[in-house]
Amino acid sequence: MATLLAPEDLEKLKRHLVDTRGLDLSQYSDAFLERRLLARMGHNQIGTFKDYMGLLAKTPVEYQKLIDSLTINVTGFFRDNELSEKTLNPIFDGLWSRSGTQIRPMVIWSAGCATGQEPYTVAMVVDSYVTQRASLGLKYQILATDFNEEQLKAARPGLYPKAAMSAVPAHYRSKYLRDHGDKVQVADSLVKKVQFKRHDLATHPPIDHIDLILCRNVMIYFTTPAKNQILHRFHRCLTPRGILILGASEIVLLHGIFKTVDREHKIYTKIDSDQEVS
Ligand SMILES: C[S@@+](CC[C@H](N)C(=O)[O-])C[C@H]1O[C@@H](n2cnc3c(N)ncnc32)[C@H](O)[C@@H]1O
Numbered sequence: 001m002a003t004l005l006a007p008e009d010l011e012k013l014k015r016h017l018v019d020t021r022g023l024d025l026s027q028y029s030d031a032f033l034e035r036r037l038l039a040r041m042g043h044n045q046i047g048t049f050k051d052y053m054g055l056l057a058k059t060p061v062e063y064q065k066l067i068d069s070l071t072i073n074v075t076g077f078f079r080d081n082e083l084s085e086k087t088l089n090p091i092f093d094g095l096w097s098r099s100g101t102q103i104r105p106m107v108i109w110s111a112g113c114a115t116g117q118e119p120y121t122v123a124m125v126v127d128s129y130v131t132q133r134a135s136l137g138l139k140y141q142i143l144a145t146d147f148n149e150e151q152l153k154a155a156r157p158g159l160y161p162k163a164a165m166s167a168v169p170a171h172y173r174s175k176y177l178r179d180h181g182d183k184v185q186v187a188d189s190l191v192k193k194v195q196f197k198r199h200d201l202a203t204h205p206p207i208d209h210i211d212l213i214l215c216r217n218v219m220i221y222f223t224t225p226a227k228n229q230i231l232h233r234f235h236r237c238l239t240p241r242g243i244l245i246l247g248a249s250e251i252v253l254l255h256g257i258f259k260t261v262d263r264e265h266k267i268y269t270k271i272d273s274d275q276e277v278s
Helices: 007-021 032-043 049-058 058-068 086-097 117-132 149-155 170-178 224-237
Strands: 106-111 140-146 157-163 177-180 183-186 194-198 208-214 238-246 257-263 267-270
Touching: 007 032, 007 049, 032 049, 032 058, 032 157, 049 058, 086 106, 086 117, 086 208, 086 238, 106 117, 117 140, 117 170, 117 194, 117 208, 149 177, 149 194, 170 177, 170 257, 208 224, 224 238
Parallel strands: 106 140, 106 208, 140 194, 208 238
Antiparallel strands: 157 183, 177 183, 238 267, 257 267
C-alpha cells in the first residue's frame, strides 16, 4: 500500500526525531530509513507520508514502535554463541598480560547494548574468568551504552523472561541467574558491575580508557563515512593493544588503525602509532 518516499519526507522525519526525541539519524543511510519507515506505514495500512506523520502525532505507541524499528533492537544472551568463553578468554589473557593492567580494573564497553543481554553476557564470562583466578585479584568494569533510553530502562534491572535465557550455558545459569516469579533475575553482583548510560555513537564524544569494545550489529545502520568516523573514535578511546569486536555480518575498512585478530569472529586489535601497520 505504501509508496516510495520523497527525499524531503525523510529529511522531515529526521528533523522531527531530533526535535522531539533528540534522536539524530543524519548519519544513517537513507535506504535503511526508507525501508523501516515504509514497513511501519504498511503495517498501519497507511499510504502517504503525510498521513503517517498524522498518526505519529496522535499515537505515542506507534512513535515508540517506529523508533524501535529504526534502531532495530534484536539482541540476545550469548547471541549466535559469539561471546563464549572460548572466544573471550584468550582476549582477556592478552589484555591482562599487558603491563600495569593487573592493578587497575579492566574496562569493557558494550556500545549499542540494546536491552542489556550483551553486557550481561560478557559480565558472566569475565566474572567467571576473574573468579577462577581469584589469587590474582583481577578487577573489571562494564559500561553499556545505547541511544535509546527506553531500552536502557528495560536493561537496568537485569530482569528477563525465562525464554530469553535458553542460550545461557548451564554453569552460568546456576551461578548468575535466579528465578523471580515467571522471570529470571541476573545476580545482583553482576547487575552492580554494569553501568548503563545513554550515548549516541554518531554524535557524542568517545569514552576514554577502554580496554575492550563490543560494538556488534550496530554499524549496519550507518553510512560509510559515519562508520569510518566511529572506527576512528574507537581507535582513540582504546588503551594500547585494546580490542574491538564487531558483529558477524559487519564489514568495515580498517584504515591501517586496526588489525585483524580473528576474521571469523570479527575481532580486531588497535594498532598503536609506534607499531608496524600490517
Ligand atoms: C541490533 S541492536 C544490537 C544489540 C547488541 N549489540 C547485540 O548485538 O545483540 C542495535 C542497537 O544499536 C543501538 N543504536 C543504533 N544507533 C545507535 C547510535 N547512534 N548510538 C548508540 N546506539 C545506537 C540501537 O538502539 C540498538 O539497541
